[in-house]
Amino acid sequence: MWFRKSKKGNGCDGMVYFCDARVPKWSYQHSLAGKIERLIDKSALLRDELGGKTVAVKMHFGSEGANRTIRPLLVSKVVDRLKKKGAKPFVTDTVRIKGVDYLRVAADNGYTHLSCHAPIVLGDGIHGLDGVPVDSGPTVGVIDVASAIYDSEYMVVLSHCKGHIQSGYGGAVKNLSMGCVAAGSRRGKDEGSRGKMHSPVMDSPFKWDSEKCTRCNICVEVCPRDAVIFEYDEIKFTEECWKCGRCARVCPTGALTSTITQDKFQRGLAEVANAVIGTFEKGRIIYINFLLEVAPECDCMPASDTPIVQDRGIMISGDPVAIDMASIDMINASSALPDSLAGEKAGRERDTLLDRLYSIDSSRHVRELASLGAGSMKYRMIKLD
Numbered sequence: 001m002w003f004r005k006s007k008k009g010n011g012c013d014g015m016v017y018f019c020d021a022r023v024p025k026w027s028y029q030h031s032l033a034g035k036i037e038r039l040i041d042k043s044a045l046l047r048d049e050l051g052g053k054t055v056a057v058k059m060h061f062g063s064e065g066a067n068r069t070i071r072p073l074l075v076s077k078v079v080d081r082l083k084k085k086g087a088k089p090f091v092t093d094t095v096r097i098k099g100v101d102y103l104r105v106a107a108d109n110g111y112t113h114l115s116c117h118a119p120i121v122l123g124d125g126i127h128g129l130d131g132v133p134v135d136s137g138p139t140v141g142v143i144d145v146a147s148a149i150y151d152s153e154y155m156v157v158l159s160h161c162k163g164h165i166q167s168g169y170g171g172a173v174k175n176l177s178m179g180c181v182a183a184g185s186r187r188g189k190d191e192g193s194r195g196k197m198h199s200p201v202m203d204s205p206f207k208w209d210s211e212k213c214t215r216c217n218i219c220v221e222v223c224p225r226d227a228v229i230f231e232y233d234e235i236k237f238t239e240e241c242w243k244c245g246r247c248a249r250v251c252p253t254g255a256l257t258s259t260i261t262q263d264k265f266q267r268g269l270a271e272v273a274n275a276v277i278g279t280f281e282k283g284r285i286i287y288i289n290f291l292l293e294v295a296p297e298c299d300c301m302p303a304s305d306t307p308i309v310q311d312r313g314i315m316i317s318g319d320p321v322a323i324d325m326a327s328i329d330m331i332n333a334s335s336a337l338p339d340s341l342a343g344e345k346a347g348r349e350r351d352t353l354l355d356r357l358y359s360i361d362s363s364r365h366v367r368e369l370a371s372l373g374a375g376s377m378k379y380r381m382i383k384l385d
């Protein structure tokens with residue numbers, strides 16, 4: 001097992017810089033493209049020491065049908081600011097579907113060398129097997145951090161903030177944990193793959209209720225590995241399954257459900273995020289959260305539902321906990337948009353807008369990361385003019 005000689009931690013001072021999505025004046029500097037440039041400069045988080053250094057710009061490329069991801073234009077503005085400091089950025093994600101097909105998805109969603117101004121790289125290799133084993137702690141154990149991320153000297157984490165059916169909310173912390181771990185592992189099936197976070201029971205990842213199952217085949221169609229099959233009218237998961245959890249998430253009747261508990265899942269997310277942070281030297285990860293087209297579900301789903309709140313803006317911070325808490329608070333303080341999932345769930349039993357989406361404590365994994373000392377629950381927000 002390899003470890004970076006790290007001075008663990010981040011720039012965890014609780015500072016969050018924010019620009020509003022509203023346009024007060026009709027000028028480029030008040031556009032989102034102009035604002036993200038000014039926001040990066042104001043934060044002073046991109047330092048001169050970046051010159052000549054490799055920087056992983058980590059994002060989620062989306063999926064076929066999930067179109068509400070971060071606009072390539074805004075990715076290119078981040079890349080240009082890095083290049084201005086002399087850095088060598090590349091734009092990366094870990095694979096979600098088979099090999100080169102994921103590069104096709106990235107291109108279809110607009111992420112190419114030309115649009116992003118930097119190479120597009122699959123962080124865990126063309127087959128999702130290239131990772132470096134790192135011990136994340138008692139809940140998930142050893143995970144394989146995507147090698148292109150592990151080997152980078154700096155990272156900028158671009159997160160599209162949204163709801164999430166398993167964690168309630170997905171932002172910087174989730175992008176660090178799920179997003180930076182290899183899809184598979186060369187050390188053996190299930191040894192260090194992302195699927196370890198979704199399912200503690202690797203040979204039987206999901207519960208299936210035959211009575212509830214309508215044999216609609218949606219789980220079969222959504223699987224990126226062709227790993228769900230029906231044999232003699234019984235559901236089966238083949239060796240190809242990498243426990244991404246998609247099949248259970250799309251099941252319309254609740255016949256197929258995950259076996260993992262919230263205790264394990266949310267704590268596991270935090271421990272793995274902390275392990276990924278630990279592969280970088282202190283202060284070498286910067287987080288940018290996009291509260292734009294805030295969808296109710298993950299960008300790996302086969303479709304993007306309508307936004308749950310109005311576009312709010314963009315945040316930047318050196319602190320993963322502070323930026324996610326600020327994002328969660330801002331989404332929860334927003335009005336639920338009509339004709340959205342949040343609008344449908346308005347007034348239901350849970351207190352906050354995000355918690356109500358799936359009856360989940362949506363900030364739990366962020367609080368768990370704070371309890372590991374990797375960030376500040378208290379934040380101070382500085383707003384761009």
Ligand code: SF4
Pocket residue numbers: 212213214215216217218219220250251252253254255256
């Ligand atoms: S999606 Fe659910 S209901 Fe449909 S076939 Fe699969 S398990 Fe059965």
Ligand code: SF4
Pocket residue numbers: 222223224225226227228237240241242243244245246247248
């Ligand atoms: S978890 Fe479900 S969707 Fe994902 S690879 Fe396994 S069978 Fe396919």
